[in-house]
Amino acid sequence: MSADISKLIIIGASGHGKVIADIAARCGYTDIAFFDDNPEVKECMGYPVIGKTENAKEYPNAKFIVAIGNPKIRQKVQEQLETMKLSVISLIHPNAVIADHVEIGEGTVVMAGAVINPASKIGKGCIVNTGASVDHDNVLEDFVHVSVGSHLAGTVRIGKRTWIGAGAVVSNNIKICEDCMIGAGAVVVKDIEKSGIYVGVPVREQVRRDTENMSKQKN
Numbered sequence: 001m002s003a004d005i006s007k008l009i010i011i012g013a014s015g016h017g018k019v020i021a022d023i024a025a026r027c028g029y030t031d032i033a034f035f036d037d038n039p040e041v042k043e044c045m046g047y048p049v050i051g052k053t054e055n056a057k058e059y060p061n062a063k064f065i066v067a068i069g070n071p072k073i074r075q076k077v078q079e080q081l082e083t084m085k086l087s088v089i090s091l092i093h094p095n096a097v098i099a100d101h102v103e104i105g106e107g108t109v110v111m112a113g114a115v116i117n118p119a120s121k122i123g124k125g126c127i128v129n130t131g132a133s134v135d136h137d138n139v140l141e142d143f144v145h146v147s148v149g150s151h152l153a154g155t156v157r158i159g160k161r162t163w164i165g166a167g168a169v170v171s172n173n174i175k176i177c178e179d180c181m182i183g184a185g186a187v188v189v190k191d192i193e194k195s196g197i198y199v200g201v202p203v204r205e206q207v208r209r210d211t212e213n214m215s216k217q218k219n
């Protein structure tokens, strides 16, 4: 991405926000600030916290990206920005590998060492995290998170807001529906058609099916 001198506001002064700030700086953003709903957080990575989401409309010329791990909250905040007609950007680490014929939606971030292979379509507000791979012909619907070191083989489709845990593997030609949590280290070899939490090798549904648990997970 070319250097850009406009203000970038990252919503969420979290660990995930730190990684996004680092990518933004490497992409040439020099005027970076955070929003965070916790009034006690004053700075992050040396960048100031200058407000909350509700202050976004006071910065009509800024660019925004949402750094919130919980997919439902990430969706809600990004949609608020879109409703306010504000500019939501995507960020790609310079050391990510993005093949030709890949589409990447607004608000999506691709971290260092991630690989996205040809003809894959990444929706808006997605996270392709550090060292993750998304092979050819994948479709990631909006607000999907492919966690650190996880791997999606060819022609995989992941439904909205689904979170693939750290180091998980999804075999080729698999479909996973929306609002699933695939546990860290899991292996998915059959389609998943019911929202819920799935763990193990191969995955089995966890008895407790409260996807709000996803909010407890750190990035």
Ligand SMILES: CC(C)(COP(=O)(O)OP(=O)(O)OC[C@H]1O[C@@H](n2cnc3c(N)ncnc32)[C@H](O)[C@@H]1OP(=O)(O)O)[C@@H](O)C(=O)NCCC(=O)NCCS
Residues within 6 Å of the ligand: 129, 147, 148, 164, 165, 166, 167, 181, 182, 183, 184, 185, 186, 197, 198, 199, 200, 206, 208, 213, 214, 217, 218, 219
């Ligand atoms: C799957 C997950 C969401 C479950 O969280 P939870 O509902 O709080 O589950 P608990 O920690 O209460 O564990 C419940 C049971 O499931 C087991 N379990 C939890 N996660 C597991 C996993 N990934 N694989 C296998 N078993 C797992 C626990 O050992 C426990 O088993 P027990 O009842 O026999 O003791 C979570 O453990 C997980 O894997 N999160 C992924 C985090 C991640 O990848 N973050 C990446 C950030 S980039």
